[in-house]
Amino acid sequence: MTETVEKELTAYLAERTGCEPAADQDLFASGVISSMFALQLVVHLEDEYDVEIIGPDLARENFSSVRAMSAMVQRLRADGAGGPGV
Amino acid sequence: MSDAPAVVKCLVWDLDNTLWQGTLLEDGEVVLPPEIHRLIVELDDRGILQSVASKNDHDHAWQRLTALGVADYFVLPQIGWHAKSQSVKEIADQLNFALSAIAFIDDQPAERAEVAYHHPEVRCYDAAEVLALAGRPEFSPAVTSDARRRREMYQAGFRRTAERESFSGPDEEFLRSLELVMEIKRADENDLTRVEELTLRTSQMNATGVHYSDADLRALLADPAHEVLTVTLTDRLGPHGAVGVLLLNCHERVWHLKLLATSCRVVSFGAGSVLLNWLIDAAARAGVHVAADFRQTDRNRMMEIAYRFAGFTGDTCDCLAVLPAGGDRAGIEFRHLVAEARPAPTTMRVIAPRLGR
Numbered sequence: 001m002t003e004t005v006e007k008e009l010t011a012y013l014a015e016r017t018g019c020e021p022a023a024d025q026d027l028f029a030s031g032v033i034s035s036m037f038a039l040q041l042v043v044h045l046e047d048e049y050d051v052e053i054i055g056p057d058l059a060r061e062n063f064s065s066v067r068a069m070s071a072m073v074q075r076l077r078a079d080g081a082g083g084p085g086v
Numbered sequence: 087m088s089d090a091p092a093v094v095k096c097l098v099w100d101l102d103n104t105l106w107q108g109t110l111l112e113d114g115e116v117v118l119p120p121e122i123h124r125l126i127v128e129l130d131d132r133g134i135l136q137s138v139a140s141k142n143d144h145d146h147a148w149q150r151l152t153a154l155g156v157a158d159y160f161v162l163p164q165i166g167w168h169a170k171s172q173s174v175k176e177i178a179d180q181l182n183f184a185l186s187a188i189a190f191i192d193d194q195p196a197e198r199a200e201v202a203y204h205h206p207e208v209r210c211y212d213a214a215e216v217l218a219l220a221g222r223p224e225f226s227p228a229v230t231s232d233a234r235r236r237r238e239m240y241q242a243g244f245r246r247t248a249e250r251e252s253f254s255g256p257d258e259e260f261l262r263s264l265e266l267v268m269e270i271k272r273a274d275e276n277d278l279t280r281v282e283e284l285t286l287r288t289s290q291m292n293a294t295g296v297h298y299s300d301a302d303l304r305a306l307l308a309d310p311a312h313e314v315l316t317v318t319l320t321d322r323l324g325p326h327g328a329v330g331v332l333l334l335n336c337h338e339r340v341w342h343l344k345l346l347a348t349s350c351r352v353v354s355f356g357a358g359s360v361l362l363n364w365l366i367d368a369a370a371r372a373g374v375h376v377a378a379d380f381r382q383t384d385r386n387r388m389m390e391i392a393y394r395f396a397g398f399t400g401d402t403c404d405c406l407a408v409l410p411a412g413g414d415r416a417g418i419e420f421r422h423l424v425a426e427a428r429p430a431p432t433t434m435r436v437i438a439p440r441l442g443r
Contacts, residue, residue: 038391038395039387039388039391042391055400056394056399056400058390058391058394058395059394059395059399060394060395060396060397063395
């Protein structure tokens with residue numbers, strides 16, 4: 001599961017930005033993520049993985065690398081699956 | 087507050103026997119009456135964009151407009167053999183205007199009827215009425231400092247889009263290639279109309295959705311504890327005009343950011359986060375925290391993300407005690423941050439006054 005999400009995200013970033021990041025590469029430092037792209041990325045993750053990213057989860061650290069995003073998505077999916085009415 | 091749908095934002099001209107006298111393909115020679123030439127310049131000064139929907143050979147007609155010295159006034163000209171309703175729609179779509187903001191003028195009743203049939207929202211005028219247009223209320227918008235440069239801004243925008251589409255490297259490299267310069271300055275009386283307009287029009291990038299009237303802003307200009315700052319952006323392809331406004335109340339330990347609004351035209355240039363980073367860096371130099379007002383609306387999610395990604399949180403802090411709270415704040419929350427130095431942006435140069443002491 002982890003590997004699938006990381007692979008999908010790497011492919012998405014490669015397609016959108018023209019460079020393929022390593023899973024632990026800091027995307028902000030390397031300039032892959034502009035602020036506009038940040039919003040598109042949030043929306044992409046929500047649509048693709050059926051999660052809602054709000055409040056403190058929107059912290060920059062959660063988006064800093066492919067690995068961090070993948071971990072957040074899986075945590076949110078686990079939370080969602082356990083909760084009522086999801 | 088109505089958002090004044092009555093104002094025409096773009097006038098689309100027919101050419102033969104409307105803009106000029108004569109039929110290009112039949113007469114060869116056509117004449118541009120001086121009073122029409124003056125009208126074109128006048129509407130341009132008012133910030134009303136102008137375009138062309140004409141059934142003609144494109145290169146031939148465009149050469150003639152150039153020779154008459156008016157080609158530069160027209161954006162997105164549609165000269166060809168397709169239906170004029172289609173041309174008008176194309177212009178509205180590319181400008182991202184509602185059809186109700188478009189006007190169309192043509193001497194042929196059948197052409198006006200064709201446009202009106204497909205797009206009843208478009209206002210159609212008979213060429214016989216052309217000289218009365220400048221006197222009509224829908225062609226008399228409140229003229230802001232940006233109005234006279236609006237066409238230039240759109241034309242620069244089209245060039246930017248074309249360059250971006252042909253650019254294959256990472257986004258940041260493209261932005262750097264634009265040589266963007268952001269200028270932040272203290273607002274004066276002349277800027278207030280544009281500032282007020284920005285607080286009204288920037289629903290997606292307005293942190294609170296609060297509208298400050300001209301009178302509110304005028305009072306704040308006079309108050310030494312408040313900073314009203316305007317933001318303009320320029321690049322090597324031309325000006326973007328006034329694109330943002332910040333309203334700051336400086337307390338001893340905390341700067342209260344009461345309003346941050348940026349135009350959606352510049353979102354893709356990262357203008358919002360550059361502004362926030364500049365402010366955070368200035369606050370760090372002044373040794374203060376930053377508390378930003380934020381009220382969630384159904385359209386300003388981008389702003390929430392900009393604050394969060396810049397490091398603001400919903401956590402509380404002692405410094406917030408001096409700030410207004412409760413009753414009249416109507417759902418406005420604080421986003422708080424302990425300011426620390428930030429590096430200068432890599433995508434643009436920022437020119438700004440020194441805030442605080």
